Amino acid sequence: MLNHGHVLLVEDDVTLADWVKEYLVEQAFQVTHVERGDQVMATFELCKPDIVLLDVMLPGVNGIEVCHLIREVSTVPIIMLTARADEFDEVIGLEAGANDYVIKPVRPRALLARIKNNLIAVTAPQAEQVELNFGQLVINQQSKRVVYQGNEVELSTNLFSFLWFLASQAGQVVERDNVFKALKGREYDGLDRRFDVMLSTLRKTFGDDPQNPKKFKTIWGKGYLFVEDAWQER
Incomplete structure (x- = not known):
C-alpha cells in the first residue's frame, strides 16, 4: 500500500483535526x-513521525515550547499551524526551529504542498561529501556538521540548509x-520573511552584531551576503 509518510498532528480543535486527518489519509499519509x-x-518517541503539524495554541504546553522540545532530540520537519497572521508568531516559531508555518483557516491543497515540499527537502539525495572552510568555520554537507572556533554548533535542518546555501x-x-x-521550491512572494528571521538566528548563533554585521549581511532590495573573510581568528 502506498504510504507517503507518517504525520504527527498536534491540534486541540477536534473538528479541524478530524478533517485534516481524513484528507491526509486520503492522500496516502499515516x-x-x-x-x-x-x-x-x-x-513522538512512539510513532517516530516523518513530519509534525503543530498548532501554536495548545493546552498543557504551547506549540512554541513543544517545538523547542522536539528540536532538542530531532531535526524532523515541523510545520506550525497558527490562527494569527502577525509577525510575532512567524518570528518566534521559526526561531524555535519550525521549518514552515500555515495560517488558519487551513487550505487542504496548500497544506499538502507544504508537507510535500518539506519532506522532499529532507529526503532528497545528498551530494558527495563536501566541506567548506572559512578560517574558524567548518561546514560539512554530508554529516550536516558545523564547527566554529573549535566547538560544534547545533543547527536545525532548515538553518543548516540556509547556511550551506x-x-x-x-x-x-x-x-x-x-x-x-x-530551499522552498517556489518563488519569493515579496512578503515572506522566514529567511530574514533565519539570518537573524544565524547572527545570534555566530556572535554577529545585528547592528553592524560582519559575517552575514542583508543587502537591501537584493538579498543576502555571506562574507568570506570574516571568519578568521582575531
Missing part, C-alpha cells in the same frame, strides 16, 4: 493525532528569489 502539548513528546556562494549577493527557489 496520521497520528494528539490534542495536548504535554502529550507530544511521549507520542549562503556559504557555498560566499562573497556573492544571493537574491531572495533564488533562496526561495532553491
